[in-house]
Amino acid sequence: MPISLPPYSGPLESSVTPSRRRFLSNTLLAAAGALFGPTASGQTRKGPDSTPQSSEFWALFADTHIPADPNDMALGFNMAASFQDAVREVLAAADRPTALLINGDCAFRKGAPGDYAALTRMLDPLRRSGVPVHLTLGNHDDRQHFKAALPESGSEMGERHVGILATETANWLLADSSTTPIGEGRFGRQQLSWMRERLDAEPNKPAIIFAHHNPRDGRSKWPLEDTEEFFDLVAPRKQVKAYIFGHSHHWSVEQHSSGIHLVNLPSTAYVFRTGEPRGWVRSRVDASGMELELRCIDPADPRQGERHRLAWR
Numbered sequence: 001m002p003i004s005l006p007p008y009s010g011p012l013e014s015s016v017t018p019s020r021r022r023f024l025s026n027t028l029l030a031a032a033g034a035l036f037g038p039t040a041s042g043q044t045r046k047g048p049d050s051t052p053q054s055s056e057f058w059a060l061f062a063d064t065h066i067p068a069d070p071n072d073m074a075l076g077f078n079m080a081a082s083f084q085d086a087v088r089e090v091l092a093a094a095d096r097p098t099a100l101l102i103n104g105d106c107a108f109r110k111g112a113p114g115d116y117a118a119l120t121r122m123l124d125p126l127r128r129s130g131v132p133v134h135l136t137l138g139n140h141d142d143r144q145h146f147k148a149a150l151p152e153s154g155s156e157m158g159e160r161h162v163g164i165l166a167t168e169t170a171n172w173l174l175a176d177s178s179t180t181p182i183g184e185g186r187f188g189r190q191q192l193s194w195m196r197e198r199l200d201a202e203p204n205k206p207a208i209i210f211a212h213h214n215p216r217d218g219r220s221k222w223p224l225e226d227t228e229e230f231f232d233l234v235a236p237r238k239q240v241k242a243y244i245f246g247h248s249h250h251w252s253v254e255q256h257s258s259g260i261h262l263v264n265l266p267s268t269a270y271v272f273r274t275g276e277p278r279g280w281v282r283s284r285v286d287a288s289g290m291e292l293e294l295r296c297i298d299p300a301d302p303r304q305g306e307r308h309r310l311a312w313r
């Protein structure tokens with residue numbers, strides 16, 4: 001499974017136990033072949049532990065860049081305060097998400113141990129509220145420090161952190177494009193083989209691929225190095241509906257020539273170009289597509305509440 005933090009209602013348990021069992025039943029790892037009952041209606045309901053759950057609502061974060069010192073700033077923004085504002089908004093909503101996903105660059109610059117200690121503290125309110133958190137790695141994350149800080153981490157594929165979150169409506173493939181701090185990202189041959197195997201196992205189930213690096217588009221620095229190999233794999237497989245990434249700190253919703261939706265999540269932390277929104281995305285998935293709503297850190301941002309409906313190809 002991907003790097004994941006289960007919900008808990010008390011001090012973090014260090015090994016498998018009731019909280020772990022709740023997590024497994026709540027998030028449905030395809031590795032176990034499980035499907036747990038999120039309803040297609042999107043109605044909030046009670047889970048087996050009486051935790052309110054919504055089958056369709058996902059909170060999508062990227063590029064949180066949490067520093068060890070919560071007072072640190074970058075490009076004029078306080079990353080920790082922004083992240084905590086976003087988390088508060090997630091928790092204040094009437095419908096609680098199935099999970100919160102963070103799409104890489106969780107840490108500030110080089111993935112220092114203190115960054116992850118700060119991040120895990122800031123995730124506590126979510127976990128105490130019964131919201132699982134799943135994280136992918138970005139180029140500013142450090143694998144060893146991340147694994148050390150997150151005792152629940154694990155992977156279907158050796159060094160890389162990959163896994164599947166399966167619900168009634170879609171399989172979310174959480175992938176790992178992180179390679180080195182500077183330079184292009186890469187899935188690599190072994191991970192693409194893993195994707196192929198997982199996708200071919202369920203050809204009729206919509207699949208959403210979630211990883212840090214943006215595809216090569218001629219505009220961005222340091223994109224996904226094996227962009228062509230990736231699209232050669234996913235474009236003909238009609239079950240692949242969307243690729244969701246971060247990395248560029250830019251919010252956009254586009255479409256590949258194959259019909260696969262390309263969703264570039266904004267950063268909660270900072271932007272490189274004046275006027276870009278910082279924030280996160282509320283997502284609802286149903287049998288025919290996905291809805292996205294941009295939630296800005298600055299509520300006065302002109303793009304606050306921007307909505308997109310993505311129809312599945």
Ligand SMILES: [Fe+2]
Nearest residue numbers: 063105247249
């Ligand atoms: Fe980033």
